[in-house]
Amino acid sequence: MPETATATRELTLAEAVREALAEEMRRDPKVFICGEDIAEAGHPFKVLTGLVNEFGTERVIDTPISEAGFTGIAVGAAMTGLKPVVDIMFGDFIGLTMDQMVNQAAKIHYMSGGKWKCPMVMRTTLGATRRSAAQHSQSLHAWLCHVPGLKVVLPSTPYDAKGLLKTAIRDENPVVFFEDKMMYKLKGPVPAEEYTIPFGVADIKREGKDITLVATSSMVQVALGAAKLLDEYDISAEVIDPRTLWPLDEKTLIESAKKTSRVIVIDEGYGRYGATAELASTIAEGAFFSLEAPVKRMGAMHVPIPFSPPLEDATVPTEKTVFEAARALCG
Amino acid sequence: MSTTVDRTQTPGKADIELWLRMYKQMLRIRLFEEQVNQLYTRALMPGLAHLYIGEEAVAVGVCEALRPDDYITSTHRGHGHCLAKGASLDLMFAELLGKEAGYCKGKGGSMHIADPATGNLGANAIVGGSTGIATGAAFSAKRLGTGQVAVCFFGDGALGQGLLYEVMNMAALWKLPVIYVCENNMYNEYTHYSETTAGDIELRGPAFGVESHKVDGQDVRAVYAITQKLVERARKGDGPSILFCDTYRFHGHHVGDIAREYYRSKQEEQAWKTDRDPVTSMAKNLTALGIADSSALAKMEAEIQSEVDAAVKFAIDAPYPSADKVDHDIYA
Numbered sequence: 001m002p003e004t005a006t007a008t009r010e011l012t013l014a015e016a017v018r019e020a021l022a023e024e025m026r027r028d029p030k031v032f033i034c035g036e037d038i039a040e041a042g043h044p045f046k047v048l049t050g051l052v053n054e055f056g057t058e059r060v061i062d063t064p065i066s067e068a069g070f071t072g073i074a075v076g077a078a079m080t081g082l083k084p085v086v087d088i089m090f091g092d093f094i095g096l097t098m099d100q101m102v103n104q105a106a107k108i109h110y111m112s113g114g115k116w117k118c119p120m121v122m123r124t125t126l127g128a129t130r131r132s133a134a135q136h137s138q139s140l141h142a143w144l145c146h147v148p149g150l151k152v153v154l155p156s157t158p159y160d161a162k163g164l165l166k167t168a169i170r171d172e173n174p175v176v177f178f179e180d181k182m183m184y185k186l187k188g189p190v191p192a193e194e195y196t197i198p199f200g201v202a203d204i205k206r207e208g209k210d211i212t213l214v215a216t217s218s219m220v221q222v223a224l225g226a227a228k229l230l231d232e233y234d235i236s237a238e239v240i241d242p243r244t245l246w247p248l249d250e251k252t253l254i255e256s257a258k259k260t261s262r263v264i265v266i267d268e269g270y271g272r273y274g275a276t277a278e279l280a281s282t283i284a285e286g287a288f289f290s291l292e293a294p295v296k297r298m299g300a301m302h303v304p305i306p307f308s309p310p311l312e313d314a315t316v317p318t319e320k321t322v323f324e325a326a327r328a329l330c331g
Numbered sequence: 332m333s334t335t336v337d338r339t340q341t342p343g344k345a346d347i348e349l350w351l352r353m354y355k356q357m358l359r360i361r362l363f364e365e366q367v368n369q370l371y372t373r374a375l376m377p378g379l380a381h382l383y384i385g386e387e388a389v390a391v392g393v394c395e396a397l398r399p400d401d402y403i404t405s406t407h408r409g410h411g412h413c414l415a416k417g418a419s420l421d422l423m424f425a426e427l428l429g430k431e432a433g434y435c436k437g438k439g440g441s442m443h444i445a446d447p448a449t450g451n452l453g454a455n456a457i458v459g460g461s462t463g464i465a466t467g468a469a470f471s472a473k474r475l476g477t478g479q480v481a482v483c484f485f486g487d488g489a490l491g492q493g494l495l496y497e498v499m500n501m502a503a504l505w506k507l508p509v510i511y512v513c514e515n516n517m518y519n520e521y522t523h524y525s526e527t528t529a530g531d532i533e534l535r536g537p538a539f540g541v542e543s544h545k546v547d548g549q550d551v552r553a554v555y556a557i558t559q560k561l562v563e564r565a566r567k568g569d570g571p572s573i574l575f576c577d578t579y580r581f582h583g584h585h586v587g588d589i590a591r592e593y594y595r596s597k598q599e600e601q602a603w604k605t606d607r608d609p610v611t612s613m614a615k616n617l618t619a620l621g622i623a624d625s626s627a628l629a630k631m632e633a634e635i636q637s638e639v640d641a642a643v644k645f646a647i648d649a650p651y652p653s654a655d656k657v658d659h660d661i662y663a
């Protein structure tokens with residue numbers, strides 16, 4: 001938080017997202033949003049409630065249930081002078097949009113030798129434990145990180161969500177913005193003044209000296225909770241949120257690893273071939289000779305997310321499992 | 332609906348100029364593509380190319396009805412669309428050879444020619460992949476009130492892609508100025524479209540409330556005439572339409588597709604080449620109507636050929652991009 005923020009209020013993450021959209025739509029008439037049930041319904045998670053009243057159905061557009069189709073239309077609209085913000089209700093549905101994101105949006109700038117641009121934002125969700133089962137609970141952001149031409153943003157607080165979304169909308173490239181559906185009601189300070197947060201700048205959420213917990217999105221609160229538990233054992237944990245997985249602030253991660261010499265990387269995506277693998281290898285390559293132990297990775301279990309609560313809860317890292325892993329690493 | 336041209340009226344000066352211009356454009360595409368084939372067989376071109384020979388009347392008839400600032404999206408078989416929309420021969424050849432001077436600095440190649448200056452949103456190597464982009468461009472045109480229209484070229488193979496039907500639905504709902512132009516050359520790569528395509532393709536548009544027409548895609552004047560009407564209604568705000576152009580690719584799926592008898596007969600190919608060649612048909616019309624005699628047409632062809640030769644030389648002589656540019660242009 002900048003110390004100059006004078007009129008700081010508490011907003012939920014959903015309110016912060018909504019405020020970012022409203023401010024950017026006021027600033028730039030070319031910005032519009034489209035997706036399923038986003039106008040009068042205000043989105044099933046009520047993130048967008050009221051936007052249609054201010055901006056009308058011309059700029060808050062209810063689409064058919066055609067994720068590939070309206071994502072494709074957004075790509076074309078972005079190339080020809082508009083600034084689309086596409087709403088994909090559940091991150092699990094990005095599979096339906098993949099050709100448009102991976103082969104069209106991500107590539108048109110490069111394939112055209114830099115002549116066409118595709119300044120669009122795709123907002124979608126991640127996160128399990130909502131008892132929504134295997135097709136509404138995945139955290140699939142690593143899929144998009146794998147593709148050159150896209151930028152991938154994972155905010156973990158209302159403050160970050162607002163500042164990063166405003167930056168995403170002003171970016172000249174396709175940006176995929178993942179919101180944790182379980183954090184929409186999380187409250188946090190958000191200044192009333194205009195601000196943006198640059199991409200590629202990690203945030204040290206908590207300073208520490210014994211171990212670094214690199215955490216993304218939903219896992220930042222988990223890491224902060226684990227850090228408190230570790231305090232009681234005189235283990236001082238540093239918690240770092242990369243905030244954008246691409247571009248990635250490698251320097252901050254590596255410097256923290258060099259300082260603490262122990263690192264756990266925590267992300268709600270699948271562990272195998274996932275974001276944790278990339279983050280861990282980045283740290284291992286950059287801080288190898290300062291590390292006391294191999295970088296530990298914690299992600300979702302490699303199973304389809306199950307429905308039954310005790311099963312689902314077993315699939316994702318928790319304060320307790322992170323705390324235990326950290327203690328073992330520091331032991 | 333099927334469309335024909337009234338040929339009973341005596342052509343005026345404007346008609347004659349239009350027909351000559353369209354003939355010349357078709358011939359440019361034909362000679363360009365023949366040169367591409369030679370570049371391939373002489374091993375001067377990296378990769379493959381999908382030749383447009385036989386289908387020239389579609390691109391030329393459609394693009395002639397467009398404004399310079401109207402948008403098109405093209406396909407893997409896209410050289411004809413790009414040239415008809417105004418691309419220059421030398422920058423096209425340079426791109427095909429992977430040279431820095433090419434339309435995409437050599438990063439796109441044959442299947443990805445793009446050029447904002449001529450409204451070309453890009454050729455697309457995903458079949459049906461550009462249907463969203465064209466519809467989105469029409470969305471922008473309507474929202475920004477520019478009066479532009481967008482033409483989405485695709486082949487019969489794209490009729491198998493769901494994206495087309497998703498975006499046609501939205502184009503109709505939102506009355507977008509987009510014209511879907513289906514070049515039905517009857518082959519989805521190496522498979523006859525009757526094996527892949529159920530029902531009546533002309534009913535697909537009306538199912539969404541999209542006006543549908545069919546035209547002889549070998550008759551450039553007919554293609555132009557119907558496109559003009561569809562462009563006019565799109566500009567007026569009357570919404571999208573779909574145009575089926577019956578056509579034929581004289582060569583294989585790509586330049587390397589030589590032995591083709593397993594999916595279509597030599598007799599079929601020969602019949603199209605003899606009776607249904609859009610370039611020679613138009614030449615016959617021009618001479619029959621006394622607009623140009625054979626020596627005038629031969630002169631025209633020689634001029635275009637020397638233009639093509641100069642463009643190829645430019646491309647062959649042009650330098651490749653330096654390897655350190657490989658990671659430029661990933662992000663704007």
